[in-house]
Amino acid sequence: MITIVGAGPAGSYLAYLLAKQGKEVTILEEHKTIGAPVQCTGIVTHSIENFFRLKNNVIAKRLDKVIVVSKNNRITANVDEIVMWRDKFDRYVAEMAEDEGADILLSHKFIGFDGSNAIKVKDAKNNKIKNIKTGIVVGADGPYSAVAKAAGMNSNSRHYIGMQAKVNLEMDTTAFETHFGGDFPDFFGWVVPESEGIARLGIGCFENAQGHFYKFLKSRTGKKDVICWESGLIPLYNSKKAIQKGNVYLIGDAAAQVKATTGGGIIPSLKAAQTLCGCIINNKDYNEEFRRQSGRELRLHLRIRNMLNKFSDRDYDKLLSLMSQEKVRKILKKYDRDTPIPLVTNLLIKEPRFLYFLKVLFS
Ligand SMILES: Cc1cc2nc3c(=O)[nH]c(=O)nc-3n(C[C@H](O)[C@H](O)[C@H](O)COP(=O)(O)OP(=O)(O)OC[C@H]3O[C@@H](n4cnc5c(N)ncnc54)[C@H](O)[C@@H]3O)c2cc1C
Secondary structure, three states: OOEOOOHHHHHHHHHHHHHOOOOOOEEEEEOOOOOOOOOOEEEEEEEHHHHHOOOOOHEEEEEEEEEEEEOOOOEEEEEEEEOOOHHHHHHHHHHHHHHHOEEEEEEEEEEEEEOOOOEEEOOOOEEEEEEEEEEEEEEOOOOOOOOOHHOOOOOOOOOEEEEEEEEEEEOOOOOEEEEEEOOOOOOOOEEEEEEOEEEEEEEOOOOOOHHHHHHHEEEHHHHHHHHEEOOEEEEEOOOOOOOOOOOHHHHHHHOOOOOOOOOOOOHHHHHHHHHHHHHHHHOOOOHHHHHHHHHHHHHHHHHHHHHHHOOOHHHHHHHHHHHHHHHHHHHHHHHHOHHHHHHHHHHHHOOOHHHHHHHHHOO
């Protein structure tokens, strides 16, 4: 029996894949409903449809433009992005797992191991502590992973604070915005339309999240009010982090499988689920296999993030000027951020002046 802790996208998609292979799978979810609370912007590239077709009720908006803003520059590029209702998306993937035969126990919180083949779980509905015997435990329990802590796999992880709220804002509902520069240290700010008059506005940073958030909110909307908060932690990818220890595995945010450029973790976690399913079925080393299949891409995202974090406002202005050229826009449309290696290679071929930024990348 395989026990997966956490019914987020990573846990539910893994459960779906394993159940499809005939494995006996149980998901434990600490909340009484799947998908709540929402702590995500829910924006993904169309590559998500390489994993499965999204049902219409999961999609809040399809966006075909991004507006990139630096201190003294602003460009618009064509993209193909999907904004999801994150709670509905999580329930959709969990239903896929159930349809393949996985069990889901709601209001069940993992609290620790009990020897090597059992775990302790708090059943909040019946107010009981239970022991569950299991051959394999997968921690798909997000950035605060209790499984990683209990297994001693919580090594030196760094996290951004992702401070986001829903706000009232009239904006172009076919475009999302990303904001870069000194007002967004170490990461960036975003404004993503959710429906007419409502947007998801946020920033990521290591420190003083409140200060940066309110400054951005006031400058972008002219207001100080939020409709509701949707904040959370965003792990920074760490290629040295152990993601398998014996019969304990980590996936998704628990394994820091997140693109360091954007903080996007949904698509990397679906990809990791495919890798982990293959490792469990074929008894392969997941530490090695994940690094082989996704390590290069996630390391490239990390390098680009480290490069961007050294940028001055002038560097961002210059980068946006290069990106505004038609030949560059075509590449940005063809290769999205889920295929960073061909994206960067083609950018360098078409516009060698991007090499200026590579000096910063490798310095
Ligand atoms: C503000 C913000 C905005 C973001 N925007 C985007 C975006 O636009 N696009 C994108 O791709 N990514 C985005 N992300 C990242 C994305 O949300 C995560 O990468 C993604 O949710 C990871 O999925 P997961 O299944 O690993 O973890 P989670 O979605 O965190 O799911 C973990 C599940 O485990 C459960 N759980 C936790 N502890 C226990 C326990 N002890 N016992 C039982 N259950 C437990 C939780 O209740 C939860 O259901 C954003 C993150 C933040 C904070």
